[in-house]
Amino acid sequence: MSHLFPTYQRWEIEPEKASGTVIYAKDGREYLDFTSGIGVCNLGHRPEAVEQAVKEQLELFWHVSNLFPQSIQEEAATKLAAASGLDYVFFANSGAEANEAAIKMARKATGRTKIITFLQSFHGRTFAGMAATGQEKIKQGFGSMLETFIHLPFNDLEALSKEIDSDTAAVMIEMVQGEGGIHVVTADFIKEASRICTENGVLLIVDEIQTGIGRTGKPFAFQHFDISPDIITVAKGLGNGLPIGAAIGKMELAEHFGPGSHGSTFGGNPISTAAASAVMDIIFDEKYLTEVTAKGELLFQLLDKELGSLGAVKEIRGLGLMAGIELTVAAPPILAQLRKSGLIALPAGEKVIRLLPPLSVSAEELEKAVLIMKDNIVKTTVTAS
Ligand SMILES: Cc1ncc(COP(=O)(O)O)c(C=O)c1O
Known part of the structure; x- marks a missing residue:
């Protein structure tokens, strides 16, 4: 058995x-x-350059804790910031954890509680990820959900304009809903949604966990559209199979995510960040x-x-x-x-x-x-x- x-x-x-x-x-x-480990092995299985980077890091150290400065983390963060046009990176181990970091960051930075997400969305299986997800089947049997999440029809501008209020911390959205059936956001909707967010002091979080790291022909799928998100989250393809996730945000968020605000024992693990750095060298070309x-x-x-x-x-x-x-x-x-x-x-x-x-x-x-x-x-x- x-x-x-x-x-x-x-x-x-x-x-x-x-x-x-x-x-x-x-x-x-x-x-x-044609699954790539569910959107993970974007460079195919066992790409040589990534294998080499991992082997080199294995010979140095495997884990020392985030109490030490680690140049391999700085290297990977610099590449993520350069490719996204954002400034700071928090490393996690998975997509759901990257989203948890983004949600915490948005609530703390705005002092507001409501997060708007969309029907058919998928944001992970942790309690906040599950509550953020706009699919009932994911939540069945787990009792009451975190009340902070509101789900609206995808690409519906009217619904969004009505829902945004002075307690809205963030709008969280996928550019292509992956698990929810491959639904692509419309250019008009996302541009206008982004404008409404800015006007109302609401942060725009783009969940790039499935769409990021070159999957759609750009480093990140939001780059197909004329928008500038406050936070993006990545995971899956970032390590090509080595577990890693990241929340990447604008400069202004740093003061709200200082020592003691968030953390992860394994987040930014040197083996995974070495893999991520090698992945980005190839894909972001x-x-x-x-x-x-x-x-x-x-x-x-x-x-x-x-x-x-x-x-x-x-x-x-x-x-x-x-x-x-x-x-x-x-x-x-x-x-x-x-x-x-x-x-x-x-x-x-x-x-x-x-x-x-x-x-x-x-x-x-x-x-x-x-x-x-x-x-x-x-x-x-x-x-x-
Ligand atoms: C858009 C999106 N967000 C979040 C997640 C959760 O990522 P993980 O399974 O690494 O926690 C996924 C996984 O499929 C995803 O596709």
């Missing part, structure tokens, strides 16, 4: 090793991994991001061409290398078929197939994956009808 709590419904594939876009399973089969944009365009061209006219496909949407294919039928049986055909993809809600290939994916791999999808969507839906 397994001694693990059954919190995850696990797949039938046990990985033995992984490299680039491919997972080699214990049963001898090979799979195209303009040429690399131009290639990601081109691959994203290719992916959407292929999806439109091969899947766009299938009866079971309702809508194809996304940004960069973050794609959602909304079906008219349930996604899980099709995802199971895809795995049998050698392609691993994710759900995002009941009817959406979510693709998060590594940014290092090749054109051939994109083409192969789309054809596997076409074949299986046709087969599964014909059999079902």
Whole structure:
């Protein structure tokens, strides 16, 4: 018997090793991994430069505590600040923890309590993350939630203008709702929302945990829009598999996040920050991001061409290398078929197939994956009808 709590419904594939876009399973089969460990291994599995950086840090020290100055943390923070246009970084170990830091920072800096988030959003599984999340299924069975969070319809400016008041500390939003079904924010909404926030002394927090670190063709997805968030949160792709998260904020917030205000034993761990620093050297290069944009365009061209006219496909949407294919039928049986055909993809809600290939994916791999999808969507839906 397994001694693990059954919190995850696990797949039938046990990985033995992984490299680039491919997972080699214990049963001898090979799979195209279009999940990247749920948006984590953006450079593919085991990229050499990151492995090297980790090995070098392993030879120096693994952990000393945040009571010591650590140049590897400063190095990673400098790169995050430069790429985001923000000033200060708090390192955590995960996305939910990065959001906790952002929420605490916003409440302390404004002295206000209300945080506005959106329906279908996902912000993590801690108590504040869960309360911030705009999906009922995440909260079921856990009793009363923190009252500080209000959920509004996504991209609804009227609802937002009505809700913002003198007790609103922050608006927290994803530029592309990942877990919630790949819904992209509209440019008009986010620009106006940002303006209303500034006008009312409300902080804008952009949750870049799934969209950040090059996923959409920019270092951070907010950079597709004409806005300047006060805080952004990242995790997932930052360490390419080494656990790390970060809340990155504007200069003015520093005075509210001084000694004793927040902390984490493992946050900013030197092995993880060494990995993050190496990841950013590769991904934040303009040429690399131009290639990601081109691959994203290719992916959407292929999806439109091969899947766009299938009866079971309702809508194809996304940004960069973050794609959602909304079906008219349930996604899980099709995802199971895809795995049998050698392609691993994710759900995002009941009817959406979510693709998060590594940014290092090749054109051939994109083409192969789309054809596997076409074949299986046709087969599964014909059999079902
Ligand atoms: C947008 C977003 N926020 C927060 C989280 C939570 O991150 P973690 O699982 O690292 O706590 C996730 C994870 O899927 C996410 O996609």
